Amino acid sequence: MAESVAIVFDRVSKAFDGRTVLNAVSLDVRTGTAFCLLGRSGTGKSVTLRHIVGLEMPDSGRVLVDGEDVAVLSRRDLSRVRKRMGFLFQNAALFDSLSVRENVAFPLRRHTDLGEQAIMSRVREKLAAVGLERDIDKMPSELSGGMRKRVGLARAMVLNPSILLVDEPSAGLDPITTREIDELLVAQKESGTTLVVVTHNIPSARLVADNIAMLHEGRIVERGTVDEMAASDNPLVRAFMQSEGGG
Amino acid sequence: MSATPDGLLLIDRTGERIIQLLASVGSFAIFAGRALISPVLPPYEGGEILRHLFHFGLRSAPLIATSGVAIGVVLSMHTRASLERFGAEAMIPAGLAIALIRETGPLIAGLLVAGRVGAGIGAELGAMRVTEQIDALEANAVDAFHFLVTTRVIACVLAMPLLTVLMDFAGVLGGYLAEHVASGMSWQLYLERSFTFISYADLLPATLKTTVFGFLIAVTASYLGFAASGGTEGVGDASTRSVVLGSIFIILSDVILVRVIFFFYPQVVG
Secondary structure, three states: OOOOEEEEEEEEEEEEOOEEEEEEEEEEEEOOOEEEEEOOOOOOHHHHHHHHOOOOOOOEEEEEEOOEEHHHOOHHHHHHHHOOEEEEOOOOOOOOOOOHHHHHHHHHHHHOOOOHHHHHHHHHHHHHHOOOHHHOOOOHHHOOHHHHHHHHHHHHHOOOOOEEEEEOOOOOOOHHHHHHHHHHHHHHHHOOOEEEEEOOOHHHHHHHOOEEEEEEOOEEEEEEOHHHHHOOOOHHHHHHHHHHHOO | OOOOHHHHHHHHHHHHHHHHHHHHHHHHHHHHHHHHHHHHOOOOOHHHHHHHHHHHHHOOHHHHHHHHHHHHHHHHHHHHHHHHOOOOHHHHHHHHHHHHHHHHHHHHHHHHHHHHHHHHHHHHHHHHHHOOHHHHHHHOOOOHHHHHHHHHHHHHHHHHHHHHHHHHHHHHHHHHHHHHHHHOOOHHHHHHHHOOOOOHHHHHHHHHOHHHHHHHHHHHHHHHHHOOOOHHHHHHHHHHHHHHHHHHHHHHHHHHHHHHHHHHOHHHOO
């Protein structure tokens, strides 16, 4: 049986104010696997993630999620597709008028018929998974950058999405917490979730990813398994893979 | 005669600015049109509307009431100074009530709400835009426009007439206090004289026109908040422009609304 593909980029191009950010990018992510997108800052990695969830639409090319072209979906259908995805933003994007508890509960209240007890049980479970159960009543302004990131991850996971999009999960985290988050992402993958992770952290990519691609100046310059990337002849890829203890 | 390069550059830049302005006007018109239609479409965010109604209405009440009393006192003093010359002091309460209810109350209430609520909406939505919270709503399969804009528009439209009635009442109270100090007039007599010449045709259209003010305040501030960019400077800019544009729209729309009221209620003229 052929492996199903969760996400396809088919020659996707995107420009902002005349500056090309993505230039005919093509890639695919198989269902239930983890895909890491590497690249220097400002090369379009976050823009790539935003295309998957329909926050950006391609100028040309197609983005398919479970076979559906995101750009042509009606608002209702786009909403249906988005409910299957969780998205951790680079700066967490917590709702700052809501407590940690309400931030994580937000998707459950909007999209499920769960009772209050079941919602709180799920919220506590996800917060415990990111090590923040004791901070449940804090407001986002009381949290450090790393804690905000972890709350964002708990919120992204709370609907048990089939696709989890994660933008820089380890930014601002200490090495121990980074390791815990990486293990959490691996557990998500093993439970069948498709992961797309944007990261600079090569050890994290090594631990989590089944496949890695490197984005440079709007193009995918190399892609492959972790070992294939480490053995790449491309000097940029080699430099990247050997950085931060990744060699 | 050919244009100089500097002249061409000037024409080029002017043309670019005009196109940008027209694009902004078009984009605002589409935004406002959507805000006009969306309240009748599900989902109906009752909880959010009530929350905003509390913030816009109840929390603006002290400002409106205090301003209303002060305006009533000032108007009463001016009216007394004018009518005393003609020996028509008995008309002071009626003159003040007509001025307050027909125009001063609605307009001042609108401008105060544009300052307090408009700035708040512009800043809040601007901050949500630059910190990707609006994107986070969309990524969570929530229609951010419906959740953030429609609820604020409904709350502001509902709050404005209520705040206007409060402003009118506070103004009449202020007028009474000034008149009581000046002439010792009783509350009962003051009220009686105030409402001798006031009819529903004075009260209802003037109060209900503030729903338009509420719509303009919320839509303008929401639009500018949604369009904010560039970090804290962009948020501040959205907040300031919300107050400035909201106030201008209120004053301009008032001119049109007064003409419309005169057309439908000719008895209000004079």
